[in-house]
Amino acid sequence: MRSPASRDSSDMGEGGRPCDQVRVRVPATSANLGPGFDAFGLALSLYDELVVTPGGSGVTVHVTGEGADDVPRDESHLVVRSIRAGLDALGVQVPGFTLRCENRIPHGRGLGSSSAAIVGGLAAAYGLAGEPVDRERLLRLANEIEGHPDNVAAAVYGGFTVAWLDGTVSDQAGGRAVRLDPSDGLGAVAYVPANRVLTKEARGLLPSAVPHGDAAANAGKAALLVVALTQRPDLLLTATEDRLHQEFREPAMPESLALVHKLRGSGLAAIISGAGPTVLVVGGPERTCPVPPDGWERHDLRVDPVGVQVWSMEAG
Numbered sequence: 001m002r003s004p005a006s007r008d009s010s011d012m013g014e015g016g017r018p019c020d021q022v023r024v025r026v027p028a029t030s031a032n033l034g035p036g037f038d039a040f041g042l043a044l045s046l047y048d049e050l051v052v053t054p055g056g057s058g059v060t061v062h063v064t065g066e067g068a069d070d071v072p073r074d075e076s077h078l079v080v081r082s083i084r085a086g087l088d089a090l091g092v093q094v095p096g097f098t099l100r101c102e103n104r105i106p107h108g109r110g111l112g113s114s115s116a117a118i119v120g121g122l123a124a125a126y127g128l129a130g131e132p133v134d135r136e137r138l139l140r141l142a143n144e145i146e147g148h149p150d151n152v153a154a155a156v157y158g159g160f161t162v163a164w165l166d167g168t169v170s171d172q173a174g175g176r177a178v179r180l181d182p183s184d185g186l187g188a189v190a191y192v193p194a195n196r197v198l199t200k201e202a203r204g205l206l207p208s209a210v211p212h213g214d215a216a217a218n219a220g221k222a223a224l225l226v227v228a229l230t231q232r233p234d235l236l237l238t239a240t241e242d243r244l245h246q247e248f249r250e251p252a253m254p255e256s257l258a259l260v261h262k263l264r265g266s267g268l269a270a271i272i273s274g275a276g277p278t279v280l281v282v283g284g285p286e287r288t289c290p291v292p293p294d295g296w297e298r299h300d301l302r303v304d305p306v307g308v309q310v311w312s313m314e315a316g
């Protein structure tokens with residue numbers, strides 16, 4: 001029988017003892033938030049859960065929920081690859097394991113499913129190694145796999161994150177982030193359409209250069225958005241204005257842009273979530289959002305305050 005004691009390995013002091021089973025909960029994330037292109041991230045109360053049980057020499061993968069019909073069940077599975085990358089980085093040998101995924105974050109919709117898979121897998125590796133999670137290092141490893149730090153930062157730290165790439169100090173090169181507390185009661189409504197848009201398709205629509213005036217406007221709005229999200233929710237509508245990416249994505253997601261315009265026209269701080277096509281409304285508890293268009297799902301969400309969590313179960 002297993003001990004009832006389960007530990008959040010992010011709080012484990014001693015480390016170093018391999019575990020019998022590792023459970024991970026990792027949040028969905030919304031990147032960009034309008035003007036914070038490639039930098040801002042918000043962790044949301046929609047979670048993927050993983051259970052990893054070491055044993056044997058290969059991998060067995062079970063998936064329920066979102067993406068279950070599409071993802072591979074072998075070493076190429078993104079969570080499996082991330083667990084392997086984490087174990088390599090930690091210098092720990094775990095030849096085989098069984099992975100169970102309960103997915104709630106929709107894939108290819110702009111809610112950070114790939115980041116959750118990567119951060120969840122890396123965090124599981126810390127649990128398997130019996131080591132406390134080093135969130136700074138986890139972010140750097142996750143950024144190497146994902147290729148950009150905005151979503152992975154929010155999945156690692158929770159709350160509202162501002163991420164950047166630090167190439168100036170060689171032993172700390174890579175993804176970095178600061179976490180800020182969103183203002184009390186801040187939440188989000190996600191409008192999720194049925195169709196997917198892959199990140200690289202949505203990125204391919206962006207121009208290689210933008211007018212100086214647009215860049216300047218975005219810099220100001222991004223700075224204002226930090227204030228709006230943390231202290232002044234009354235400024236969210238103006239602070240979420242963007243001139244660098246959202247409108248360029250319209251050919252890939254015309255219904256999403258139409259919904260953004262409609263919601264903003266009624267005073268709601270609506271943005272394209274990540275690379276889309278999900279539309280996110282950010283606001284305080286007083287916001288009232290309309291019912292979704294036909295065929296779209298609506299999720300009423302809180303901000304996740306803590307980021308990825310790991311519980312390592314030990315034999316009794």
Ligand SMILES: Nc1ncnc2c1ncn2[C@@H]1O[C@H](COP(=O)(O)OP(=O)(O)OP(=O)(O)O)[C@@H](O)[C@H]1O
Pocket residue numbers: 029031048067071077078079101103106107108109110111112113114115117151197198199200273274275276
């Ligand atoms: N839980 C998961 N398990 C395995 N693979 C996953 C998982 N989540 C995402 N993926 C992989 O990532 C792909 C989706 O990544 P993509 O970056 O295009 O969208 P997203 O992460 O959902 O949205 P965004 O990056 O815009 O926030 C899926 O098609 C799948 O290959």
Ligand SMILES: [Mg+2]
Pocket residue numbers: 112113114115199
């Ligand atoms: Mg992604």
